[in-house]
Amino acid sequence: MKIKSIHIYSDDGRRRDVNFHDGLNVITGRSSTGKSALSEIIEYCMGGSDFKIPEGVIRDRVTWYAVIYRFDGEEVLIAKPAPSPTAQSASAAMVRRGAAVEPPAHSELNVNDNDDGVIALLSDLVGIPENMTEVPIDNSRESFDATIKHTWYYLFQKQAIVTNKDQLFYRQNEQYQPQAIKDTLPILLGVSGKEKFTLESQLRAAQRELRLKAKLIQQAAEAADSSEDRAFSLLSEARAVGVIARDGNVGAQQVIDVLRTALNWKPQPVPDDDGQRISRIEQDLVDLRDGRREVQRRIESAQQFARRADGFQNEAHEQKDRLASIRALPFSKATGDWQWPFAEANLGITTPIAQALLSELESLDRELTAVTGERPALDSYLGEQQEEVAKFAEQIRTKELELASAISASEFLTEMGNRNNAASRVVGRISLFLENFVPDSELARLKNEEGRLKSRVAELERRLGADDSEARLMSTMSNIASYMGGYIKALGGEFGQFPARLDLHNLTVVIDRPARPIYMNKTGGGENHLAYHLAALLSLHRFAATYDQPIPSFILIDQPTQVYFPSERAYAEAGGSIERTEKDADLEAVRRLFQMFVRFASEDAPGFQLIVIEHANLRDDWFQAALVEDPWTKPPALVPDDWPDIPMD
Template sequence: MQIKKISLYGNNGERRDVDFKASQVNVITGASKKGKSSLIDIVEYCLGSSECSVAEGHIKQTVKWYSVTLIFSDTEVFIARKSPLQGEKSSSACHMLVAGNITTPKYLELEVSTNITSVVAFLTSKLGIPEQVTEVPNEQTRSSIKIGFKHSRYYLFQGQDEVAAKRILFHRQSEPHIPQAIKDTLPYFMGAAKDDRLSEIEKLRALKRDKVRLLKRIKEIVSLKGEGLQKGHDLLAEAQAVGLYESKVIPTDTQLLDVLRNISRWVPSNIEDNFLDGDPSYELDMQYRQFSEQKKVIRSRLRAANEYAGSIDGFEGELSEQALRLKSIGLFKNISQENVCSVCERPHDEKSNADKIIEATIAQLDNKLEGVNRNKPRVTNYLQDLRAEDKNLAESLKKTRSALEVIQAQEVASKTKAQLDAQRLRVIGRISLYLESVDLGENIQPIQNSIDELEPQIEELEEKLDPETLKERLESQLSLIGEDMTRWARELGLEHSENPIRLDTTKLTVVAETPSGRTPLYRIGSGENWVGYHLVAYLALAKWFIEQNRPVGRFIFFDQPTQVYFPSDNSNTGNLNEIENDEDREAVKRMFEWIFKVVEELSPKLQVIITDHADIDEDWFQSSIADTKWRGENALIPKHWYEQSESNTPELGD
């Protein structure tokens, strides 16, 4: 997989293409703030990055779609991914084309035809990465990783802040969780962990499960047989204890198996009783509940009736007391005499108002007393009826409760029988298993033969999949890669290159194996060495991936490898004459010549894309320049794109 073209689609409907040549070095040279460094972010975004890392500025303001055209040995793939909406970090909307020869689509031809998850899955399959899961040691708690195309991107890019770093070596190594992901997946991409390792791990687990099952079966048979027929006599004693064997005669060894077989045929009696229609216990319980509810209603009515009867008696007593009061002051004696005052007892012509009031009061008292006397018998009869009904309900509840107690006692007995039957069935189960094992006789040998056949396969796979074997294989491969790294470091004149140079996958850095111990990259001074060892490590890995046919893209993207020589503030033309020190100018030229030489050695298997300030005035360099030189008004984004947008736009990040 190499890069044929990077295309940007502007909000204005125009398209900006940057073309690259396959299988050779491609240089994008230009001044600062022209968009060179954004090319890595654009490519990585199109290849599945979870976030669009393009710097804020003209690019984000003017671009609607980012796209990359890839070249494979048998086809081309066009991947366009929408720019994130305002306030979002990414977009999953993609447009993908696969064809033998792709004509780059126009703006209006782009549509959302797939998503980035499907794009990454396609690239994983296209590169030939099979289903593979990283292994996690038992004593560690981190989750395993399903290896895919995204894990190969660590070996394809070196950003401006990475290529000259002294404490990190790989792309995105400074981000959380990435170092462990690199450590876990590198053995696979190196080829130390074979493509079929996952399937072989599953095969080993299946073989071990089969062996455990067979060993368990042998142990079970041996345990059941016991010492001779002693196990059978023990089971007969258990059967006798639960009533399955009532004879007092102890069978001989020759009779024992027949007796046990007869016992094993026992089945519980009256099983059908459990399925009889109707449940008397349930019906009586429902009846008891109904009687209880009725009794509550009667009791409530009794309370109300008693309260009413009590109020009548109180009312009658109050009327009687009022009558006695009138009588006690002698008011009743002259009420019947006409023209006599009932108070002073003197004759007069007309009845006084007092007489009228007294007569009215007496009439009211008489009416009320008469009403009370009429209601009392009815209240008394009502109370008697309620008490009789309450008594009848109490009798019904008593009878129902007694019937329930009888049924519950029967259920306890039935439950006891069920428990006994359950015990008997358990004994019969052990007897049946014992009889099966006794019947097997010498059939234990075929099981042992199966185990004997499994053990060599298990041993072979365990040795092949042994983590220590994997570690040794990886160390051997790193030693071979180290030979190229050492040779190339010497060609570049890097410090400590007189010693063996190699990758340290534990610390994820480059080390020099010196007589006093390992010297890691961060202890090898100067930016020139840091850049040089990054280039050496990445190209050595690329060579290994190519020669071992590993599923990693066949391109590397280096951003600003000459930054330690070309301070961006002083670089105007990129000409080596801008570098004051003669040694530095020679170092820059030597570095580019070396990169060109390595790519030529690996041709046509490797493509290297370099974005840099340098512009070496020699044919071999000038012929490698892709696109125009990005100086003056020439840049990744055409000037008229952002002039049409809002004013006061931030400067484009380099």
């Protein structure tokens, strides 16, 4: 799989084409002309939904992006519209296949697929076998299929990565990606094939089923040891709560059948009780007692009145008796009237004092008459109130009897409910016991199944050959390592005299110096880091190309010669100029790098496609032949200046 061409489309229907060829392809020019965006366009048109095109004229003026990929005997166009201005991703795509595919006109662009379809198609065409990553059963991560997306790690060496001492592969610094690299690279290098994947899937399924059968047999055996005692214990409980009749003896052979009858038990119906009867009776009692207290209060008031009346009557009688003595005074023989002792002789009792005393005596007579007349009515009133108190007492006694009866009835209903609940619990335990009870015939069947599964697992393990994938992976990594030292030497990397290898566990390059291994992040100098990066990537692609492994046969390297310039500013100012390159760069190092690229694509991996994004430019004929276009300036650049901006909705 290689890149035939990249195409972008303007809003008014114009198209810009960038064509590539086998071998070394160089795009050089000034900064901010769109060179680095090429890798983002390729990724976007390989099923990448995230829209990573940098902000600026490319986003503002390009409506569609397209890439034509070349395979053996077939070409595939993948085109994708730009997402809406507020969106960060898009999955709609157009797919066109054929022996030779030409870029379509703007009017021919239409969506007929999506990223999932693109990934499946490219994965199949590049030859990635049916697979699934190997993940231990007790691991938290899940297995997944390796696809074309898992080759991106080895296809793009962007400006920030190509000389990074801590990051070897594209996206290696993102969460979960290091593990994805470790899981999928063995598949892409042919260590894990379709047959192995199929056998491993069948083995895992058979092992899971075997573990399940073994667990069932263990449970059945443990249950069988105590099943008889447990059965009779449950029978006793069922009889105690009335689920099973108490009559008759049950033997060990019949106990299971008797317990099964308990499953037909139905709870005893409980009479309805609205739950308010006791409350109503208690309220009636409260009302009756309040009524009785009111009558008793009236009786006490009447009795208090009677007591006050009796006291008055006694005092009045005493007063009257004292005053009545006036009537005993002597009569005047001459007049026949009472004679006042202190009055003048022969004077009658007609003085004011005598008249007042006589008047008081008459008043007492009247009050005594009134009190004596009210007493029969008061006695009658008190009698009526006493009868009312007696009625209240009888009603209270009746209500108290009714309350006691209601409380007794409620306790009976509660007892019935508790008895039903107890019976239900026993029936539930019996049901669980019978559900887990395994007859001897079923236990024998389970053991036969276990034997069959053991034979199946043994056969699958034999066919897998005791799983030699680790040994095969070590052999593969050793082959890749055998190429790396030559590339490090060719680029003048430090420690080039020692063997180098790709450390898949730590995802870095290791130099095996006799004293101790040296890891890439422990080395210094951008030139060294560039040498280690390119040695690892080129060696991996060389192995894949030599042994026809399913990794696309291209790699895009962004600005590798930056390390050969005295400063970033000097590198940027080179801008595709031969003169500035010869003035500022380590010219021999730049030439050595590109000569190695040419040699790699012509000798080490014939036909391999190297796309290099650069600021440097060499006057050598072979380098000029590798230029895809004239150096990009402003203009020309990736996006023409006269393209219109996309209208904002």
